[in-house]
Amino acid sequence: MKIQELEAQLKALTPSEKAQVIQLLTQNLANTWQGISKTPGVCGGDACIRQTRVPVWLLESFRHLGMNESQLLDNYPTLTATDLANAWTYAAAFPDEIEIAIRENDEADAILDTPENIN
Numbered sequence: 001m002k003i004q005e006l007e008a009q010l011k012a013l014t015p016s017e018k019a020q021v022i023q024l025l026t027q028n029l030a031n032t033w034q035g036i037s038k039t040p041g042v043c044g045g046d047a048c049i050r051q052t053r054v055p056v057w058l059l060e061s062f063r064h065l066g067m068n069e070s071q072l073l074d075n076y077p078t079l080t081a082t083d084l085a086n087a088w089t090y091a092a093a094f095p096d097e098i099e100i101a102i103r104e105n106d107e108a109d110a111i112l113d114t115p116e117n118i119n
Contacts, residue, residue: 033047033086033090033093034086034089035049035050035082035083035086035087036048036049036050036056036086036087036090037050037051043055046101047090047094047097047098049079049083049086049087050083050086052078052079054076054078054079055101056087056090056091056098057091057097057098057101057102057105058105059072059076059084059087059091060087060088060091060098060102061102061105063088064102069081069084072084
């Protein structure tokens with residue numbers, strides 16, 4: 001199929017159909033990202049570094065807190081510089097997904113850190 005044909009077909013879609021196409025493309029891109037995998041039942045289906053249970057959102061969260069790549073690699077010795085590069089690229093491509101995951105996990109931590117849950 002040529003790009004022009006695809007453009008014509010996309011223009012003919014209703015707004016609802018366009019939203020479905022975008023959602024499908026986003027899911028497919030997220031599931032086939034270089035060095036990143038999303039597996040149902042593993043880390044809540046979040047995007048993780050290949051063959052690990054290290055979510056991209058966690059690495060991005062540490063980066064927001066000021067941790068540098070050297071510190072991340074020291075703390076996660078199974079990761080490589082390429083893994084971090086893949087994580088940063090993924091996070092840049094899907095910022096809303098990553099920010100939502102960070103926020104949801106921060107909120108869950110806040111609930112767990114209440115006095116009634118600490119003891």
